[in-house]
Amino acid sequence: METSEKTNRMHLGRKISRIRELRGMKQEALASELGISQQAISKLEQSEEIEESTLEKVAKALGVTSEGIKHFTEETIFNNINNFHDNSIQNNFNPIEKIVELYERLLASEKEKNELLRKM
Numbered sequence: 001m002e003t004s005e006k007t008n009r010m011h012l013g014r015k016i017s018r019i020r021e022l023r024g025m026k027q028e029a030l031a032s033e034l035g036i037s038q039q040a041i042s043k044l045e046q047s048e049e050i051e052e053s054t055l056e057k058v059a060k061a062l063g064v065t066s067e068g069i070k071h072f073t074e075e076t077i078f079n080n081i082n083n084f085h086d087n088s089i090q091n092n093f094n095p096i097e098k099i100v101e102l103y104e105r106l107l108a109s110e111k112e113k114n115e116l117l118r119k120m
Contacts, residue, residue, distance in 0.1 A: 010048060012055065015072045017045040019062055022103055033061040068110040 020030055027041040034041075034057060044050065044058070052066065059066040 012050045012069060013045040013047040015069050016050075016058055016062070018074060019064060019069060019072060019103075020045075022099060023062060024100075025062070030058070030061055034058065064107050065110055065114055067114055068107050071110065 020027070027038045027045075031038045031041045044054070050058070055066045055069060059069055062069075
């Protein structure tokens with residue numbers, strides 16, 4: 001596995017940072033939601049590995065699942081946007097709204113997958 005691929009796959013702090021940014025949330029808002037300091041969020045986002053219990057709390061504050069964070073890739077988001085754009089007949093659309101919409105659909109899909117796995 002390439003180093004950059006491993007880093008992208010494994011660096012949970014970066015994934016949290018990107019998800020937070022896509023949700024339009026500042027570090028201060030996430031910190032407030034979790035009852036910790038902005039500096040703690042900054043440190044968390046620099047961490048490659050994060051305890052499962054902490055990851056669960058962060059995921060809940062971001063409105064996603066911990067599995068959604070673990071499996072998050074920007075490549076998937078942008079591929080979905082490109083596919084949507086290629087197949088779209090709309091001339092005017094806001095790409096940021098589409099990113100959020102596609103990300104929310106990805107999260108819903110992850111939640112459904114998690115529910116199915118729990119039932120098994």
